[in-house]
Amino acid sequence: MPLPPDLHVHTEWSWDAPKGDMEGSCERALELGLPAIAFTEHADWALVHEGQHAVDLAGYFDAIERCRSKFKGLRIMTGIELGEPHWFPKETAEVLAAGPLDRVHGSIHCIRWEGKMLDASQFRQRAGLDFPAAVREYFRETLAMVDSGQPFETLAHLDYPKRYWLDGLAPYREKDYEAEIRAILSAAARTGRVLEVNTTRGHTLCPDITVVRWWREEGGQAVQFGSDAHRPANVADGFLLATQMVEAAGFKPADDPTDLWRR
Ligand SMILES: [Zn+2]
Ligand SMILES: [Zn+2]
DSSP, X not given: OOOOOEEEEOXXXXXXXXXXXXXXXXXXXXXXXXXXXXXEEEEOOSOOSTTOOXXXXXXXXXXXXXXXXXXXXXXXXXXXXXXXXXXXXXXXXXXXXSSOOSEEEEEOOEEEETTEEEEGGGGGGSTTOOHHHHHXXXXXXXXXXXXTTOOOOEEOOTTGGGGXXXXXXXXXXXXXXXXXXXXXXXXXXXXXXXXXXXXXXXXXXBXXXXXXXXXXXXXXXXXXXXXXXXSGGGTTTTHHHHHHHHHHTTOBOOSSTTSOEEX
């Protein structure tokens, strides 16, 4: 079975991808036999990291056109990863108006905690943080994003904080957050969203099979795959395992290999 499209790839056009390389990522996708790739650069407005900057969409679209004429055998899709779009409706609308975007991801990276914005990747550094409480707040924020009516199609890396789990803590278990996660999935299904299985560059399935099964139970129709690669070598990393997992959870590939997987 051929691998599905990688619909979550960052390149040099994302502020946090110094090793990103759109052309190199196309080459890697062709090498792997991927039918399609989507470049979903970061649009983050919650300023929590050094060096964050907005994506230069004009330059990005030029680069897409260059790659499309250079790599004819690959379907190259445009996209964007919106960070906390419901906090920034005006900025979100501006980005979405800038040009045709094939894949629009809605992502929560940050929560509001003790009056500040805190990225889940910073949870570990926060001494004394009540981790499970912060994770519950993360899921509450994700539900707020899904319910906000912001026009994104893909619910990206649903359980992102587990990538940054604290050593010594009881391990992350979906069961401990079942009510919160099911509420998100049910709202996402109701609003026609697509669940992303994000392979975290081959390290961690976000989410794992338990959640993909719940997605089906809550009425979810479609699943897509994303590596979250920030450099060419990670394109489609972890996809073999991810596709087996999604199939076991009751979703199958479409006849058109560039299409989403459906129940
Ligand atoms: Zn993300
Ligand atoms: Zn990403």
